Amino acid sequence: MKKLGRTGQRVLKIIHIFFASLWVGGAVTLNAALLLLGPAETMGELLGYNYAAKLIDxxxxxxGAMGCLITGVLISGLTPWGFFRxxxxxxxxxxxxxxxxxxxVVLxxxxxxxxxxxxxxxxxAYADPIYHSxxxxxxxGGAFQLTSILFMLSISSLKPWQRAKLPAAPAAA
Ligand code: HEM
Known part of the structure; x- marks a missing residue:
């Protein structure tokens, strides 16, 4: 497959990091709202929170998640990083x-x-079994996702477990 030039690789990486930022930011915000907001006192407050959570999702x-996957596939196909190298x-x-x-399925x-x-x-609604569940x-699900995303962020930066026989990484794009 034909590979992108230097500028194309850089642009693709910026778009990839933009989507990663969306995903990390959204997940941190949703988890913070779940953990840090006190109980709502009125129906309006609770509804506002419910719709805000839905909007963030x-x-x-x-x-953010779909963008990471799509740009990840594009980076694999269009740069020397490849799919499973x-x-x-x-x-x-x-x-x-x-x-x-x-x-x-869960969130x-x-x-x-x-x-x-x-x-x-x-x-x-707080006392409703379905709402509570x-x-x-x-x-x-939010804690699982956030932990996983932060792990992926770390390995993106560290790029660990390089195999000795393969070139370590293509020239910085
Ligand atoms: C299908 C999933 C993914 C694939 C195949 C993928 C692939 C890659 C590749 C090959 C690079 C290196 C690009 C370059 O240096 O030119 C990269 C960079 C990066 N990825 Fe992903 N990625 C995926 C998902 C994610 C996710 C979920 C996150 C974080 C939420 C993420 C965050 C980053 C960041 C921050 C960089 C830049 C790291 C650096 O250069 O120091 N990626 N990704």
């Missing part, structure tokens, strides 16, 4: 896909269901 976390890149593929699946539904429950019950799943 839909408009920041999902595009470096273990840290393979690990990022596996972890990114696992995080996206956890996001779709998405929990964030999407909450506004309707709050509309029906107001702050009594969604909250716990969001807390656990």
């Amino acid at each position: 839909d408009a920041i976390i999902v595009p 470096h273990r840290w890149v393979t690990v990022k593929y596996v972890m990114t896909v696992v995080c996206i699946v956890v996001g779709i 998405g539904p929990t964030v999407n269901d909450q506004p309707a429950i709050t509309m029906e019950l107001g702050v009594a 969604n909250y716990v799943h969001c807390l656990l």
Whole structure:
């Protein structure tokens, strides 16, 4: 496959890091809101929080994660990094896909269901078993995602586990 020139590789890397920043920022914000915001006192407050969480998921976390995957595939195909030549890149593929699946199966539904429950019950939603179960799943799924993303951020920077026979890395793009 034809490879990108130096400028093209640099632009692609900047776009990749932009999406990574979206994902990290969205995940930190969602976790901070879950852990640090005190209980809402009115239905309006709780609904505002529910919609803010949904917005962060839909408009920041999902595009960030999908953008990382798509630009990661493009970097693999269009630069000398390749798909599975470096273990840290393979690990990022596996972890990114696992995080996206956890996001779709565990996190998405929990964030999407909450506004309707709050509309029906107001702050009594806190005592609703489905609302509470969604909250716990969001807390656990969110912690898992954030830990995984921070690990991926670290290995992106350190680029560990290089195999001796392969060139360490292409010239800095
Ligand atoms: C399918 C998933 C991914 C693949 C295949 C992938 C692949 C790569 C590759 C090959 C590079 C080196 C680019 C270069 O130096 O020219 C890179 C850089 C980088 N990636 Fe990813 N990546 C993926 C997901 C992620 C994720 C999820 C994050 C963080 C949330 C991330 C953050 C970064 C950062 C910060 C850099 C720049 C590191 C540096 O140059 O010091 N990547 N990625």
